[in-house]
Amino acid sequence: MINTSALRAKPTLTGERVHLVPLGPEHTDAYFSAGLDTEVRRLTGTHRHLTYAEAREWCATRAGRTDRLDLAIIAPKDGRYLGELSIYAVAAENESAGYRIALSAIEFTGQGLGREATQLVLEYAFESIGLHRVWLYVYAFNMRAIAVYRSCGFAVEGRLRDSLLWEGRRHDALLMGVLRSGLRRT
Known part of the structure; x- marks a missing residue:
């Protein structure tokens, strides 16, 4: 049974190298800037730049969402913004949801930050929200992310062929x- 109040609660989750806090208006500048980074956009398959107004609206409306x-x-x-993540597309009847994460700059990769953030949010998703399954999509060229996801217990379940067209390829x-039974804690 899904605990929908755990979605409404917007928790703060604390790890050794990352803190996960509710995404809000105070993150607008950093969120917008991350969307301008070419490599971040390639890794997430994001073709379109958000306007600053769209980024501000997105950050300002997250606290009011009770479905994600x-x-x-x-x-x-130092309180520096490192990126953002989401548990979304929650299907209460199936006890499943989607997951996405984006570090805000390539300089933050390779330090275990994404792994720790993923583990923290998965523990919350399984233990507090009551999910049974969490899924995600990752581009096949993003080997670093695939390795992180595998280290957290994710397994490849399928392939969406030619799903991204990026710079002609x-x-x-x-x-x-x-x-839930496959979550790996390190």
Whole structure:
């Protein structure tokens, strides 16, 4: 049974290297800037730049959403915005939801920040929200992300052929999923 109050609660989740806090208006500038980073856009398959007004509206409306969980990834030492993540497309009747994460700059990759953020939010998704399954899509060229997801217990469940057209080349996306019983904690 899904605990919908856990989606409304907008928790703060604390790890050693990252804090996950509710995404809000105070993150607008950093959220907007991350969307301008070419490599971040390629890794997420984002073709269109959000306007500043769209970024401001997105950040300002997250707290009011009761059907999803949007959190900013923050460095605990200096409060620096590192990225954001979401539990979305919650299907209460199936106890499943989608997951996405985007670090705001390539300089934050390779440090275990995404892994820790993913583990924190998956623990919340399974233990507090009551999900049974969490799924995601990742582009097949994003080997670093695939390795992180596997280390957290995700397994490849399918392939969406030629799902991204980026700079004239087509790329596959992998569907990955993790079950509550498959979550790996490090």
